[in-house]
Amino acid sequence: MEFISPLWPAYPELFLLGAVCVILVADLFVADENRIVSYGLTLAALAGTVVVIWANAPVRAVYTFSNMFVGDLMGSVLKLFVCIAVMMVLVYSRPYASLRGMFRGEFFALALFSTLGMFVMISANHLLLLYLGLELMTLSLYAMVALQRDSATATEAAMKYFVLGALASGMLLYGMSMLYGATGTLDIGELATVIGEGGVLGTVLLLGLVFVVAGLGFKLGAVPFHMWIPDVYHGAPTAVTLFVASAPKIAAFAFVIRLLGQALGAEIVMDEWRQMLMVMAVLSLVIGNVTAIVQSNLKRMLAYSTISHMGFVLLGILSGDENGYSAAMFYVLTYVFMTLGAFGMILLLSRAGFEAENLDDFKGLNQRSAWYAFLMLLLMFSMVGIPPTVGFYAKLAVLQALLGLGDVGIALAVIAILFSAVGAFYYLRVVKLMYFDAPEDVAPIAPRADVKVLMSLNGLAMLYFGIVPGPLMALCLYSIQASVTGAY
């Protein structure tokens, strides 16, 4: 027993916090035309965080701050991907943001604070800390959505996001208080022990569980708690949509794993939340895929596609074993990079005074630039889940985990598959517009060199991990085993 808790598992958070404070102050002394300095500092801070995470990755779970904070392998892996995703967001959104007056200190500071919130969520071992991280992340996101003060749609989106988000947080908190009432603890490890021993008051526990799952549904954007997703994705400036749609999903995944997989992972309660998740997953697949078909705005279409992807993630989680969790983790990571690529492409095609956010803006992209059309083709086929792209293995892993559930699993797998075939239609429509139609917009596409390289890497990664998915899959499985199911 150590008397002073070790500090090193929290080094990434501490480093990031220090860096944000420095950037916040330093930015005050930077003139608007030199904003690139803050941008550089932000990227450097994230790169530094990557190094710190790498250097401090624990193999076994380490608890600190009176057991409120856990450093484990899953956490480190997820944080690493969060950092990479946020860096990609910054690079993709730089040209877009600077043309629209968003390339300011607030943008960087909010992004980093939000990242810090994600880190805290990922590493929390206590429901209150989990909640704190969540609020830090979402409050920063609300502000980011509203960053374009003069835009009516952005303000409306921020308002909707805030009201619904606050409602969800309230539910979550209410649910947590009931869990506390039933078990007398908020510590994730103790919760699992107390519930596992049995004798906990069933109704209170169940009621708490319902509220917690509803809150989680909001944060993930699963049907029937999905209403905010299309409006926020559509209304927010695309640079912010890119952010909202990517890294927070990784944190939300960690949130679900910590709450359902760890705190409420005992057999008795698992059967309860499994049924709720089933309903949410199936509804998400149905409504997400069917509604996406009729969208003419690409951002809205991707929003509904997100909902359907979250259905798949839920399917992985409800399998409730290490295969299921690692499949869900693999799915979330691939989803994040597919989404980054797709929204990044919208940013790439947008220019001063023009948002390439309608499907028709992609018409004839192949004739305007064969390379970007090809990258988008890879991204779209990856979202459908056609081999040899990585999206196929994400779906495969989830289906494989599902079949472990027996007949119910087979039925769910068939539903999932039929609706992903429905989903294929709208992704293919993007391919159709790019390849089969003649261009309407003939403006030259000349992105900055860094965007060009990153976008190419992003698109080709779909193919690379489609041909060599093994290492990433093994990493997911290993980190889940090390952190959640405790096989190591």
Place this chain on the structure above:
Amino acid sequence: MQGSHLLSLAIWVPIVSGLAVLMTGSDRHAGAARVIALVGAILGFLVTIPLYLRFDLNAGGFQFMYIKPWIEAFNVNYHLGIDGIALLMILLNSFTTVLVVIAGWQVIEKRVAQYLASFLFLSGFMNGVFSALDALLFFVFFEATLIPMFVIIGVWGGPNRVYAAFKFFLYTLVGSLLMLVALIYLYTVSGGSFALPVWYELPLPLDAQILIFLAMFAAFAVKVPMWPVHTWLPDAHVEAPTGGSVVLAAIMLKLGGFGFLRLSLPIVPDASHHLAWFVIALSLIAVVYIGLVALVQSDMKKLIAYSSISHMGFVTLGMFVFNSQGIEGAVIQMVSHGFISGALFLCVGVLYDRLHSRQIADYGGVVNRMPVFAALFMLFAMANSGLPGTSGFVGEFMVIMGSVKVNFWYAFAAATTLVFGAAYTLWMYKRVIFGAVANDHVAHLSDINLREFLVLGLLAIAVLWMGIHPAPFADVLHVTVDELIGHVNESKIPVQ
């Protein structure tokens, strides 16, 4: 364990050449793209020849095996190997790719590099399907073929190409995704293996077998295509460019038939027996009903498309009578249909390139202006009707022989194709080729050039060779088919 690299070459040579073709970029370098594509296609064909020469006729099992771990988390291996059936399919595929590249030489003018690269990718993926011994690898290649074909139909196709491309893609996607569930189920019950040889020995209760059979049937029946899920094919064929039609008819349809032989029959033999009546009924409907549908078509490509469906009905019939004549006949029929339908689509392509019409009514008296073409077209039309001495006869005859052994009426219904097939093919031929010169456009036709002659001539040799001396094709099949029959006739229901 390692092994022969020949199959890997057959898969990757076309794909790498496809990448090289893409590198040439825009249409300014179309000439370079064509040359690279031709060299790639010929190389791709040359590397498959040693497969035939070194194939051991008497050895059972799979040859040219190669195995290497691929996705260790799922125990998936890059596992290749072929039997006699796959050998013929690979040769047919690589040979057809060369012809398609030559056939598109002048005809395709926009985005040449992408067009040629798509065909090379497709060729590599299909060789992958034929040589995969790991179910997931099989599935990956099987699905990957959709992407280039979707683009081929959608970009270079006719007026209604978008509808056709979507229909093609979604039909086949739904079918194959259902199969994916079955594959994952088999992976689970086999204790975590995707290896086909393991699955061949896996005992399964009948109800599970039936579900697996139906799931696989969804994938392969759409691909074959069998009645009533055939409706994507006429659309896809009519809208696809000539090269696309050729590849579609000659090889992609064979993926379905091949899938039945590689997966369905040996993995779920009891379900195959149990549901054979169903498959046979659908096959006979395809042979008879679709044959009649072909008779009334006014569009040449559509007519050949329906004729393809009808001929593929023979293939599935032959497979599900479960005797060696039937199955060997089915495989021979697949190869022969690859040559004949490919040739017929090329013939229509020759006419279409000159007059930009596929309507039978727009032609007439073509023989007066294109005698050489008319002679070759005659040969292929006869082969399509199943004239003895052409490849079309051998497969059909064997299938009919095989089905007589099981039930006379199967054979009787199947044999009507000899009447209908002759009727629709020769009637079309008569209306297009014979008679007086129909109009001014026909009067200005010029006969086929050297390139077209080369392509059609090669196919003519293949059709005649296979018709007169089928032994080189049939010999590689005997041992494989005997083994397959052994698998099919051995019940896998666990003994209580």
